[in-house]
Amino acid sequence: MESSHSELCFGDLSSWDDEDFLTLKDILSPFIPYIRFFEISSKDFHNQVRPYKKLLPEELFESVLSFYMTNDRPRDILPPRYGRIAVNSKIITPKHAAILANWIQRKHANAIIPKDHRYNMNLIYRGNKDGFDINAIRKKCYGQTGCILIIKIADGTVIGGYNPLGWKVYESDVNPPKRRVIATVFWMTLINLLIIGRVENSAKAIHESNCYNHFLNFGYSDLVVNNKKGICQQKYYESRILDISEFNIEEMEIFTFSIQKFFVARVIDNIFKAAFSK
Numbered sequence: 001m002e003s004s005h006s007e008l009c010f011g012d013l014s015s016w017d018d019e020d021f022l023t024l025k026d027i028l029s030p031f032i033p034y035i036r037f038f039e040i041s042s043k044d045f046h047n048q049v050r051p052y053k054k055l056l057p058e059e060l061f062e063s064v065l066s067f068y069m070t071n072d073r074p075r076d077i078l079p080p081r082y083g084r085i086a087v088n089s090k091i092i093t094p095k096h097a098a099i100l101a102n103w104i105q106r107k108h109a110n111a112i113i114p115k116d117h118r119y120n121m122n123l124i125y126r127g128n129k130d131g132f133d134i135n136a137i138r139k140k141c142y143g144q145t146g147c148i149l150i151i152k153i154a155d156g157t158v159i160g161g162y163n164p165l166g167w168k169v170y171e172s173d174v175n176p177p178k179r180r181v182i183a184t185v186f187w188m189t190l191i192n193l194l195i196i197g198r199v200e201n202s203a204k205a206i207h208e209s210n211c212y213n214h215f216l217n218f219g220y221s222d223l224v225v226n227n228k229k230g231i232c233q234q235k236y237y238e239s240r241i242l243d244i245s246e247f248n249i250e251e252m253e254i255f256t257f258s259i260q261k262f263f264v265a266r267v268i269d270n271i272f273k274a275a276f277s278k
Helices: 003-007 018-028 042-055 058-070 094-104 134-141 264-277
Strands: 117-126 147-153 158-163 184-188 194-198 216-218 223-226 229-231 246-261
Touching (some): 094 246, 147 223, 158 223
16 A cells, blocks of 8 residues: 555545545445444534445445434444443532433433443532632633533532533623523432423523622522522523522532534544554
8 A cells, every 4th residue: 555545634535536445445344334323413424424435335324324314223233332421520420410411412311321422521610629709619610611510408409500601701691692592400319300490581591790790690590609608599490490599508519511422534534544554
């Protein structure tokens, strides 16, 4: 094989010739049966796999397209691989983390976590370590987006909320133009009794103002945190998450949440480079 093959640009297939495709097809052939194409979303398949159609067996390609149109999964394929979400928390378990990840994506609480998605929950704040002063909390959160707030109150109940925008200082309600704020508040226990309340008025999802710029505030009063004190009075979210209006915080954590999807092009690139590095 010529050394030029190892310099192929996987982002620009227009520079490939037939020999390039044949070379890579020979290299990939032993690995194709182990790729779970039927676990890839139709959007990712179209964007990430379809450009490499010449590398795949025609029967496989047509079978995947048929699956997207009819939802009939072939029987002779590898079973799905189910993932887990690692979470560095003193409050919730990986199972709770999976529930939160599903809620954020508007899926059923017990939906299976796909193996080809990497869900990252990175701890950026913990009350008993970083202090409960609201200014210290905000200092940890500034510049972060996709924040999950998790609170353990004195009776052991766990409540919290998801703020896709993060906490910054605004002069009025957070309602960025041309962007819908899909925020949530929730309540859960260790035995998986669950309540979720999605915002009903996206313009009131996260409240940040000069008057209240020190509080973490979901919907004015649906869930408000100020130091070790909290308020919970339903207003702009669909469910009330506590029967009491005020509560004391025993522990509190804030995580950033992100999703890194599986990309076939990256896998192909790694296999190809490994083959030519020998």
